[in-house]
Amino acid sequence: MSRGGHAKSREDGPERKCIATGEAQPKTGLIRFVVGPEGQVVPDLTGKLPGRGIYVAAQKEALEKASKKGLFSRAAKQPVTVPEDLVNVVEQMLSRRVVDLISLARKSGDAVAGYEKVKDWLSKEVARVLIQAEDGSSRGKSKLSTPYGGTYIGWLTADELGMAFGRQSVIHAALGAGGLAPRVVEEAQRLKGVRVGTSDTDRAGRGQRKG
The missing domain is CATH 3.30.1230.10 (YlxR-like)
Structure with a gap:
């Protein structure tokens, strides 16, 4: 995708x-x-x-x-x-839900964070979902590519990803196939619609894909 x-x-x-x-x-x-x-x-x-x-x-x-x-x-x-503030209420609830699901995936060994670990998973074709913080450096994010046939999530903040991994902030993360990955993608798509809006869909994928 x-x-x-x-x-x-x-x-x-x-x-x-x-x-x-x-x-x-x-x-x-x-x-x-x-x-x-x-x-x-x-x-x-x-x-x-x-x-x-x-x-x-x-x-x-x-x-x-x-x-x-x-x-x-x-x-x-x-x-x-x-x-x-209904939109904000729903956005915050969805954000919390996505963060919690990524955290569960991390605890089960199906998620990693950090440039080198994500790069390793991508090179070994273990990663099926690439997640990058929307407020991360575009140059840094462009060095990693979405897995072939996989999914890209680029509308969480570095602080939100950090909460999922028990850190202050995270820019790069990845999910393996199976497990909670489909649910993360599903809920992240709902968050995208509420957070980004249909009039600004390009914002969700600011990182440049190589190839």
Whole structure:
């Protein structure tokens, strides 16, 4: 998969309709919301909270539209309270989820960090996912290439990657095939839509690919 391209999920699964775009798509590309007991809209990233699900595409623009146009109340058929900073709330939750998944992959030996270790995994074709901090040096990032047929994630910060590896900051990381890699890619794609927005997709892949 090319940098910035949409990764195919593990299982597209059943489709749901986005209340903002009106389009039906697999749940993996949507954010599920439920209405809490006090009438508040609550993001349900795992899809496990009780209640009727309300779905919005994992896109900054779709979330903003749903929040500002009263679409949650219409979908819930009742007045609801929506956080004023809904996009930021969802972005932070998704970021935390991606960081936690990478951390779990690290603990199981399926993730490495640091230029030399990542370079080694890439040369041995162990890495299937290349992750580079969006605020890292473009020159440094251009020295590593996305694995052939693999995936590139370039919209996490150095601090976020650092949290995943128990360090202050990380610029380069890689995931091996299998394990939690598909889930990391899936959740990272949702984060990309919310963080970057569809109008600036190139930002997600600023590192230059060699070859």
